[in-house]
Amino acid sequence: MSAETNSSESRRPAAPLRVRDLELRYTAESGVLGVSFDVAAGELLSLLGPSGCGKTTTLRCIAGIEDPEAGEIAIGDTVVSAPAKGVQVAPDKRDIGMVFQSYALWPHMTVADNVGYPLAVRRVPKHEVRDRVAGALAMVGLDGYGTRAAPMLSGGQQQRVALARALVYRPKLLLLDEPLSNLDAALREQMRGEVRRLQQDTGITAVYVTHDQSEAMAISDRIVVMNQGRIEQVGTPTEVFHKPVNRFVAGLVGPANFLTGVVGETTDAGATAVVRIDADGPRRVASRTAQDWTPGAEAAVCVRPNQFAVAAAEDALPTANRLPGVVQTAVNMGLHTEYRVQVGATRLLITLRDDVGVGPGDRVWVGFDVGRATCVRP
Ligand SMILES: Nc1ncnc2c1ncn2[C@@H]1O[C@H](COP(=O)(O)OP(=O)(O)OP(=O)(O)O)[C@@H](O)[C@H]1O
Ligand SMILES: [Mg+2]
Structure with missing residues (x-):
């Protein structure tokens, strides 16, 4: 533009x-x-x-x-x-200017008439309409399209016309x-x-x-x-x-895994929560948190798929949190490999950039750092 x-x-x-x-x-x-x-x-x-x-x-x-x-x-x-x-x-x-999913352009009108319509109904003088329509079309990168019939445009162009129409009367x-x-x-x-x-x-x-x-x-x-x-x-x-x-929010804004359990204690003046989960026996995972917790409260530790490390042996993991699991599937996506790893009752989605040499059926250890996980309300 x-x-x-x-x-x-x-x-x-x-x-x-x-x-x-x-x-x-x-x-x-x-x-x-x-x-x-x-x-x-x-x-x-x-x-x-x-x-x-x-x-x-x-x-x-x-x-x-x-x-x-x-x-x-x-x-x-x-x-x-x-x-x-x-x-x-x-x-x-x-x-208010409004733009909808359906562009809601008038099919029998030209692009310029569509864009100028809000001005025409406000009885703006014709020469001023012409100038402002030209300005609005330039703004959305459609100079020179004014005389076209609205339906003769691509979807993206029609949506630009709708934007120009919404903005033309400022x-x-x-x-x-x-x-x-x-x-x-x-x-x-x-x-x-x-x-x-x-x-x-x-x-x-x-x-x-x-x-x-x-x-x-x-x-x-x-x-x-x-x-x-x-x-x-x-x-x-x-x-x-x-x-x-x-x-809900964690899952809506991006791919997420949730390890559910109960809060044991908080440390770092409340900035870190330790959650007890069951994964092949009782385990403790620590994650940062922005909320207040009382011990015993139900919680979910959210870990994004790209925040894990995976290794065949526990001591090969560099991370603070370590959990045992079994690889279910491994799919090479080109830029990364997508693993499904069963940890306790939870099937984790894990994406790794590098091939770590594990495949379906393998017993592995998955890990993540405290700062890479968030403890949220379940
Ligand atoms: N005119 C109506 N009469 C009765 N119920 C309605 C009416 N309009 C919307 N609803 C209901 O109100 C709720 C909210 O609808 P709304 O259209 O605001 O949802 P939305 O978030 O925009 O959804 P979408 O992403 O599908 O557009 C829905 O449960 C819908 O069925
Ligand atoms: Mg809607």
């Missing part, structure tokens, strides 16, 4: 978003069941979670397409929704609901980089809905992890990946 995106044309003061105790219940246990988060001015915040967890409903409440039952939503200094006070500002008065807030999920994997990766660059260049505040953890990790300043209508954790990509609060 061109340097034009940095011009005063597209840059405007960004507004923060505040969502407090938002509720919209479809049934007792579905919908949005009390959600609070803040998005700073100019920040891109992702709502990440499995299908049905309430991401779209949250976004639609922010947009004003749904009427929440409780809570408060403010964009900048303006409260746009507060059912208890009878406040519910109409969607078109909220100054909204205070950009809402994106799975905008890339109709694209193939390679294009999705390219476009997510472009969405991020566009968001940063324009300085707009954005809420980005996705159920794809790698997408959320790649483009977000912070991630809100949702589950069954509620928030599990809010944090930077690094925080939710390395300091997940529970098993």
Whole structure:
């Protein structure tokens, strides 16, 4: 995308978003069941979670397409929704740009007419529409496409048109609901980089809905992890990946193994938890933790697949934690080898870069260091 995106044309003061105790219940246990988060001015915040967890409903409440039952939503200094006070500002008065999974372009219109539509309905003079549409198309790398019929574009190009349309009237807030999920994997990766660059260049505040953890990790300043209508954790990509609060978050943000057991004690002023597990007899594994524990509490030690060492003999392991296991499968993936190793009742997924010369049926020792594992709520 061109340097034009940095011009005063597209840059405007960004507004923060505040969502407090938002509720919209479809049934007792579905919908949005009390959600609070803040998005700073100019920040891109992702709502990440499995299908049905309430991401779209949250976004639609922010947009004003749904009427929440409780809570408060403010964009900048303006409260746009507060059912208890009878406040519910109409969607078109909220100054929001939206991009959906289906591009929702009008097929009978040209690209330029699609992009210019939000300006036309706001009765912006024609010459100004022309200039701003040209600017918006340049911003998404589609100069010269204005006269094409919208359906004559590729999926990626149509999604760029949808982005240009959402940004052309310089909204205070950009809402994106799975905008890339109709694209193939390679294009999705390219476009997510472009969405991020566009968001940063324009300085707009954005809420980005996705159920794809790698997408959320790649483009977000912070991630809100949702589950069954509620928030599990809010944090930077690094925080939710390395300091997940529970098993759900740990498993959602990346491949993970969980060794379950009970906490024996904590050391290092609470920074390390020792968990007793059963693996061919009682064993103790130590891992870092960001939570308070009482001895006897049930816990899960999360270890990412690439954090293990594997050896034929226990004393060949360089790691602090060592567990006996049996190799179930070994699959060469080119860049690494993927092992399944049975340790007690747990079948671990382990990826190793180097061939350690073990195969199915072999008794082995698997190890990991204290700092490479996280003790979380089960
Ligand atoms: N209009 C509706 N009437 C009844 N239930 C609804 C309605 N819209 C959504 N739901 C329910 O509310 C819950 C949250 O739906 P929502 O669309 O917000 O999920 P989502 O996180 O966006 O999921 P997905 O990733 O599949 O898009 C789901 O259980 C869904 O079935
Ligand atoms: Mg959805």
